[in-house]
Amino acid sequence: MESTQPVIDVRGAVKRYGEGDASIFALAGVDLQINAGEYVAIMGPSGSGKSTLMNIIGALDIMTKGKYFLDGIEINSMDESALAVVRGRKIGFIFQSFNLIARTTAVANVELPMAYQGIKKDERRKRALKALEVVGLADRVNHEPTELSGGQQQRVAVARALATRPALLLADEPTGALDSKSTADLLDLFDQINAAGRTVVVITHEDDVAARAKRVVRMRDGTIISDTLNKGRVA
Amino acid sequence: MNILEIVRFALRGLTTNKLRTTLTTLGIAIGVASVIILIAVGNGSSKQIQASIDKLGTNTITINSTRGGFGRRAAAAGTSSKPLTVSDAVALSSPVNAPDIKQAAPITSASGTCTVGTSSTTPGTFYGTWPSWFEASNTTIQKGSYFTNDDVVQGRHVAIIGATTASDLFGTDNPIGQTMRCSGIPFTIIGLSSVKGTTGFSDGDSLVVAPLTAVQRSLTGYNNLSSIVVEAKSAKVQDLAQTEINTIMDAQHRIKNVNKRDYRTLNQASLLATSNSNSSVFTVLLGVVAAISLLVGGIGITNIMLVTVIERTREIGIRKAIGAPKAAILSQFLIEATILSLVGGGIGVIMGYIGSHFKIIGIQPIIVPSSVFLAFGVSVLIGLFFGGYPASRAASLRPIEALRYE
Ligand SMILES: Nc1ncnc2c1ncn2[C@@H]1O[C@H](COP(=O)(O)OP(=O)(O)O)[C@@H](O)[C@H]1O
Ligand SMILES: [Mg+2]
Numbered sequence: 001m002e003s004t005q006p007v008i009d010v011r012g013a014v015k016r017y018g019e020g021d022a023s024i025f026a027l028a029g030v031d032l033q034i035n036a037g038e039y040v041a042i043m044g045p046s047g048s049g050k051s052t053l054m055n056i057i058g059a060l061d062i063m064t065k066g067k068y069f070l071d072g073i074e075i076n077s078m079d080e081s082a083l084a085v086v087r088g089r090k091i092g093f094i095f096q097s098f099n100l101i102a103r104t105t106a107v108a109n110v111e112l113p114m115a116y117q118g119i120k121k122d123e124r125r126k127r128a129l130k131a132l133e134v135v136g137l138a139d140r141v142n143h144e145p146t147e148l149s150g151g152q153q154q155r156v157a158v159a160r161a162l163a164t165r166p167a168l169l170l171a172d173e174p175t176g177a178l179d180s181k182s183t184a185d186l187l188d189l190f191d192q193i194n195a196a197g198r199t200v201v202v203i204t205h206e207d208d209v210a211a212r213a214k215r216v217v218r219m220r221d222g223t224i225i226s227d228t229l230n231k232g233r234v235a
Numbered sequence: 236m237n238i239l240e241i242v243r244f245a246l247r248g249l250t251t252n253k254l255r256t257t258l259t260t261l262g263i264a265i266g267v268a269s270v271i272i273l274i275a276v277g278n279g280s281s282k283q284i285q286a287s288i289d290k291l292g293t294n295t296i297t298i299n300s301t302r303g304g305f306g307r308r309a310a311a312a313g314t315s316s317k318p319l320t321v322s323d324a325v326a327l328s329s330p331v332n333a334p335d336i337k338q339a340a341p342i343t344s345a346s347g348t349c350t351v352g353t354s355s356t357t358p359g360t361f362y363g364t365w366p367s368w369f370e371a372s373n374t375t376i377q378k379g380s381y382f383t384n385d386d387v388v389q390g391r392h393v394a395i396i397g398a399t400t401a402s403d404l405f406g407t408d409n410p411i412g413q414t415m416r417c418s419g420i421p422f423t424i425i426g427l428s429s430v431k432g433t434t435g436f437s438d439g440d441s442l443v444v445a446p447l448t449a450v451q452r453s454l455t456g457y458n459n460l461s462s463i464v465v466e467a468k469s470a471k472v473q474d475l476a477q478t479e480i481n482t483i484m485d486a487q488h489r490i491k492n493v494n495k496r497d498y499r500t501l502n503q504a505s506l507l508a509t510s511n512s513n514s515s516v517f518t519v520l521l522g523v524v525a526a527i528s529l530l531v532g533g534i535g536i537t538n539i540m541l542v543t544v545i546e547r548t549r550e551i552g553i554r555k556a557i558g559a560p561k562a563a564i565l566s567q568f569l570i571e572a573t574i575l576s577l578v579g580g581g582i583g584v585i586m587g588y589i590g591s592h593f594k595i596i597g598i599q600p601i602i603v604p605s606s607v608f609l610a611f612g613v614s615v616l617i618g619l620f621f622g623g624y625p626a627s628r629a630a631s632l633r634p635i636e637a638l639r640y641e
Contacts, residue, residue, distance in 0.1 A: 060556055061635040080561050087634070088558015099553045099638065102546070103251040113557040115240055160557065 005072050007168060007199050008034040008057055013066035015052050015222075026052040027063070028222035034201065036167070039194040039233075041210040042203045044219035050203045051096065051172055053219070057201065058093045058170045059086050088117050092161030094171035096203075098153045100145040100160075106132060107141040110160045117164065124163075131159035136185060150177035158186065162193070169193055171202045175209055187212045241563055245570035260579040263614045266533065267583025270525035270610035272590045275600030277518030282601055294337075294470050295371050296477060296502040298323075298463040298484065316497030317488050319460040321447070324365075326483050327465055333479040335472040336465055340368035341447060344461040345454045347418030349404065349443060356403035358396075359441035361417065363450025364464075369395075371466035374444075379411045379426030382446050390448035394422040397442030398430050417443060420453040473502060522606075529610065533617040544625045545640060551629040552637025564630040565623075572622020576615040584611060 015027040026049045034040055042050050055061040056068060059075060068075045070086065078086065087093075100109050107128050114124035132141050135155040145153055154177045161169060169190070175183040187209060194200045194214075202213060210216050214233045218226040249256045300319045319341070326332065327339035343363040348355050362368070366381055382393050394415075401410045401424075410424045422445055431439030451457050467476035480500060481493075490496050551564055584607055591600040629637055 055635050058556075060638075061633055084555070084558050084560040086558075087556060093556060095556075095638075099549075099556065101550055101553055104247070108247075112554070115244075116554075116557070116559045116563060118237070164558075 004035060006033040006069075007036045007038075007071055008032065008201075009069040009072075010053070010057065011067045011069075013053065013056060013068065014064045015049070015056070015061075016064040025222050027056075027066075030066075030219075030222070030224055032217065032224065032227075034199060036199055037194070037197050039190070039200045039212070039214045040202070040217060041213035041215070041230075042201065042217045042219060043205060043210055044225075046205075048219040049222040050219055052222075054170055054172050054201070054203055058091055059083055060093070084116070088113050089164060090167055092164060092166035092169045094154075094157050094161045094169070094174045096172040096174075096176060098145070098150075098157045098177075100153055100156055102146070103144055105142045105144055106137060106148065106156045106159075109145075109156055110163050113160060113164045127163050128159070131163035132156070134162065134189065135159045136182075151179060151182050154178060155182070155186075158189070162189075167198055169198060169200045171200075173203050173205070175204065175206060183209070238566070241566045242570055244567045245574065248567065248571050249574060256575065259575050259618075260582065262533075263576055263579025263618055264583035264586055266529040266531070266617075267580050267610040267614045268586035268590060269528040270522075270613075271584065271587030271602060271606055272595070272600060273521045273525040273528070274518065274606040275587070275591045275602045276595050276598050277521035278603045279601040280517060280598045281515065283598060294467040294473060295373075296465045296467065296473070296480060296500055298465065298480065299461070299499050299501065301497050301499050318458055319463055319498065320458075320487075321460070323460075323484065323487050324463050326487055327463065327480065329483075332483055333476070335468050335475040335479055337468045338367040338371060339463055339465045340365040340371050341460045342368065342462045342464060343447060343450055343455045343459055345418070345450050347454070349400070349415045349417040349422075351404045351413065351415045354404045354406075356400055356441070358400050358417075358443040359438055360397075361443045361450075363445050363447040363455065365447055367466075368444070368464055371464045374431070375429045376426045377429040378409075379424070381426060387446040387448055390452055391446060392420065392422045392449050392453075393425045394443050394445040395426040395428055396424055396444075397428050397440035399438050399440040400442055401427055403441075418454060422449075477502060525606075525610075529613055529617075533614075533621070537617075537621045541625070544629070547626065548629040548632070548637050548640040551626065552632070552634050552640065555630070555632075555637060556634040561630050565627055568626030568630075569619065569623045572619050572626075573615075575622060576618025579618065580611045580614045583614065 010030060010032045013027045013030040013032075014025065016023050016025050018024060030049075030053060032053070042053070044050050052061070056063055059070065062076070070090070075083075101112065107125070110128035110131055111124045114127065119127075129138070129141060132138060135158050137152060137155055137159065140148060140152060143152075145156070148156065154174060158171075158174065161171075171190075175186060178186060190200050190202065191212060200213075202209065204210055211230070212233065214230050216226075216228055216230055217224055298319065301316070321341050324339045324341035327336060341364065345361040345363060346357075347361065348357045365387055366384055369375070369381055376395065379395070382391070382395065386393055396404075396410060404410065404415055405413065410427060412424065414421050414423050416422075422443070428440070428442060428444075451459070465476065465480060467473045477500065484490070484498055485493070485496070488497055547568075554564055555561075587607065587610070588602065591602050593600075629640070632640070
């Protein structure tokens with residue numbers, strides 16, 4: 001079906017924590033290719049290595065062994081400044097634990113990645129406000145993280161990832177802190193983003209979240225145990 | 236990402252962490268201020284000592300006998316040594332042999348208690364001398380008159396007293412014309428000397444000065460001069476005067492070996508040098524105390540920085556994860572540290588200047604400009620290092636490591 005090179009191409013990924021007898025393999029040899037425009041859900045029990053894999057895909061962590069090509073470029077061959085550009089422009093990462101900057105307003109948090117990209121103040125303010133509006137926080141833009149509920153903080157994190165218009169959206173259990181209404185809203189948002197041609201990878205343990213993806217990858221003990229297309233979603 | 240943006244981040248970092256910012260600034264400010272003030276106190280005290288030595292008279296050279304003294308010199312001098320005599324003083328006054336000496340005054344030093352009615356006092360200084368002593372020792376009269384050469388020749392029992400002696404004996408009454416008894420010998424007070432103040436532990440105003448002959452005859456005896464005060468014509472010719480003194484005294488005392496002199500000279504210049512080196516030791520000590528306080532301030536700063544390093548490391552992790560280049564992060568944290576230490580140092584300098592206006596343990600501090608630069612420079616370096624180092628370490632971590640930092 002596709003002759004293009006995959007956006008994400010992970011080969012023989014091994015991630016080991018600790019040394020000697022005490023060491024554990026968070027990833028025990030993972031191969032995963034994801035093409036542009038795909039919508040992938042990664043599922044699996046807790047501790048199966050989902051976050052570890054996602055952090056590597058997001059260029060936030062490195063593997064113990066294996067290779068990772070992002071858009072055809074081996075990640076280990078990139079220097080610090082190239083990695084900063086990848087993290088800032090190519091990837092939008094939504095963390096399980098939000099990772100907002102403390103004592104800083106929602107809008108300033110959303111603006112931050114754009115500031116590092118050199119986008120002008122007016123432009124990034126506009127885009128940040130728009131992104132916050134999209135996630136339904138138009139009335140909370142000047143609130144600091146401690147003044148927001150978990151769900152609201154998660155939506156600020158989503159807005160921050162969306163505002164840079166990344167080609168690749170990576171989300172680690174983004175609905176964990178959300179109620180069912182917010183979850184539905186966020187999934188609609190992911191649908192729209194994916195419909196616009198961007199690649200979306202979501203970690204989840206909820207079936208209804210996985211049901212929205214077009215492809216489901218299941219993991220256990222640091223390996224992929226199944227990789228299936230979602231019949232109902234793939235046209 | 237322009238530099239203005241980074242400066243804005245730094246400022247925001249400082250204003251969003253007000254407590255940390257305040258504590259750090261305060262730590263630096265106190266360190267800097269204490270260094271400036273302590274060194275100023277040291278400097279002030281050395282200036283004060285110098286001023287009081289200046290008051291003693293700068294051109295004077297004092298000759299003491301080593302006879303009957305302690306130490307090797309006295310022993311070496313042995314029995315062949317001679318006491319200081321009035322003829323020594325006369326010889327030193329010779330305009331031919333001692334062209335650079337303005338005048339010389341022999342001194343006999345008495346002790347004892349002076350009484351008037353029921354009041355009594357023990358003068359710290361009780362001299363029998365010549366009128367030339369007053370000029371040589373920079374002593375002036377505020378009331379009454381000096382005694383004269385005629386008083387010396389006649390051995391009249393007249394005296395000049397200092398302010399402390401006067402108030403001990405007469406309270407607020409006018410002492411001029413009154414008679415006191417010192418060790419039972421009556422002296423009529425003819426003059427009151429000007430206030431000299433206190434040098435170290437000795438009160439310069441606890442003073443009785445009378446004609447040499449009168450004191451010798453009734454109290455100390457004729458063979459017992461304690462010193463001769465010589466005044467050089469000017470401070471410039473003090474070295475020449477010193478040489479003339481040695482020549483005359485060696486001849487007077489038949490000294491063949493200059494290492495076996497039976498007298499010793501002490502000039503104000505060497506006294507000044509000694510006191511200067513003493514007070515510079517004091518200044519160095521205070522400097523050490525100041526350096527320690529700067530160090531303590533630095534440790535305080537480090538502490539505050541370390542306490543927040545977990546939070547800051549996580550923040551750096553977040554910033555890196557969303558695409559902040561390492562250089563941008565480093566610049567931000569260095570600018571933060573620079574602003575903190577510059578503002579802290581600046582406040583410290585102001586505090587130091589204000590604090591130096593107040594007397595501290597009786598000493599008026601005088602600021603040493605180099606100490607200001609030193610304190611400021613060191614505090615800025617400390618601030619930069621302890622603000623910059625943890626940040627640079629965190630900025631080198633992978634984002635996920637920084638995010639997990641505990
Ligand atoms: N920093 C770490 N140090 C040691 N072990 C870790 C670390 N991070 C993750 N692990 C271990 O790696 C395994 C996979 O973790 P993770 O990828 O977070 O799982 P998941 O996201 O699927 O729950 C787990 O056993 C976890 O305990
Ligand atoms: Mg996880």
